[in-house]
Amino acid sequence: MLRTHTCGELNERNVGAEATLCGWVWKSRDLGGVLFVDLRDRYGFTQLVVDPAVDKELHEAASKLKGEDVVRVAGEVRLRPEEQRRDDVPTGAVELHVRKLEVLARAKTPPFNLAEEELEVHEDLRLEYRYLDLRRPHMQRNLAVRHRAVKAIREYLSARGFVEIETPNLMRSTPEGARDYLVPSRLHRGRFYALPQSPQMYKQLLMAAGVDRYFQIARCFRDEDQRADRQPEFTQLDLEMSFAEEEDVFDVTEGVFAASFREGIGVELEVPWPRLTWREAMSRYGRDKPDTRFGLEFADVTELFKNSKFLERGHKYAEGAAFALKVPGGLTRKQLGDVEQAVTAEKFPGVMSFTVGGNGEIKGPALKHFPGGFGKQLLKYTKGEEGDGILVCAGEFGHAANVLGTARLKVADVLDIKKEKGFNFLWVTDFPLFERDPATGEPVPSHHPFTSPRLEDADKLEAAPFDVTSRAYDVTVNGVELGSGSVRIHDAALQRRVFKAFGYSDEEIEARFGFFLRALEYGTPPHAGIAPGLDRWVMVMRGERSIRDVIAFPKTLRASSPMDGSPAPVAREQLDELGLTLKDEGPEGK
């Protein structure tokens, strides 16, 4: 190695020793005589001292160093003068008095300032020069935490008998679900592979293969519109267990998260995690991924709206419900305006706003729509007190809950009560197998078709699909959905019925899933699993707002890469070889 130590390593114990360091010039302070240079690498930074009185030539060379030059320096480790020691960095007590300097690589002036700790640079610029962006200590830490988390995951699962197995990245396209990324085949003209949206069927086939306990740090691809927490390619911890039920998956998942938080950021998670049924989550928080770091729970006031028009409007197919959200101390006019704006973005139904006046009198413009006893009842349900605000939303169950859920999050936002109060992990269970299309009333699957219904509900699959509860579960933390899983169907006949209930014809079932059903006919054990998204996982660990900050080379929201210019046009010959012609060249032409 060109170095004897890293830049984060030297401390009091090395005083008097000779050391050779390699690293990037970070910040330098030229006092005219003595020159200080902070030399940085992945491990930290060390202050170099160059004294012209010791070596004039060396000092001259050192004073020409610029930010991001890569150098190798050798010298003696000395204690800093007493009053100049820093205890906020591990190397703060010492400095290296340079005797030899070698420039390994010169750097052009970087396009943005790497000495700034904050990430506040236009993101397209950060992505274009990602290798510079990643040099910053903050990003180095993100990469390191991710590595430690993955290492802990592998160790934890391996110790519990899980086997890591790779599954194909070139597979058959399945038009349902997310849009596939397609890969044309050269050897089979006109045919295409798809990149996996998840290894779902493969891992179930591994259960059929007797693997018993499988996991994979799996790359997944979905060609859908992006968000701060969604990338075209992302990583899941995919795992599956045979002869297992919900409790077994919960136990392993809690264990693997606890291990990763311990190893990754030194945080001890409390397990087991609380559980909420989907219905409870919706009725109390208006989300299937509730942020429980603050209260603001709903009161169910459906009873007050019985026989009212509010429950009939906009939900001719589904069950109506009404919820109330008490805001202790109320909201200012501006805060209420912000909340209302957040809610109207979701269109209907609206949120009614009331306030509690002196001697328990309810006030609000919507009051005129209700009979006299309404106010008193509302107060009773919400336990409102003088000065409180009460927001109410009534309509179809899911919509009303969701709209008030949006209001709840905005209220927490404007009152600034979210903060960072640890990690509130939560299981959400008992999802309905089908949701209702609000426009048509038709059943639409709320999970993938391999999710087992509760066996006692299986009879209702055809007659009353909305009454079927699935054995699906989500793991969420602080309002972020980290992953979902389920007990799977392992019986071919039941799987066939569910495919049909999902609306597939016999022909479609055979063409797309025939091989899979066949596997189920050869003795597939009961099995269950889960697939938490690793990017969000690490994002939450690091308190980042975007998964882009925990991915080394992410794409922009438009799925492009400013650094390498992908996606890019390809040569005509490449298309010819694949038997492809373009209908048009796209907006960029060529």
Place this chain on the structure above:
RNA sequence: GGGGCGGUAGUUCAACUUGGUUAGAGCACCGGCCUGUCACGCCGGAAGUUGCGGGUUCGAGUCCCGUCCGCCCCGCCA
């Protein structure tokens, strides 16, 4: 597909509300001074197709239209 925010010096921002002479500041960069700094300090300098195209106007960074790029949200993500 829809809505919102943004794009001004290498960079982070100001000037835009109310159109008006030469578009400013911090950091970075270049030059000079400075021997214990750690956001070193002081003096000076260079640095701009105001994303791009069009329009209105005597005059546009500023107003209007279009377009590109980035970010945030809705739809979408079985």
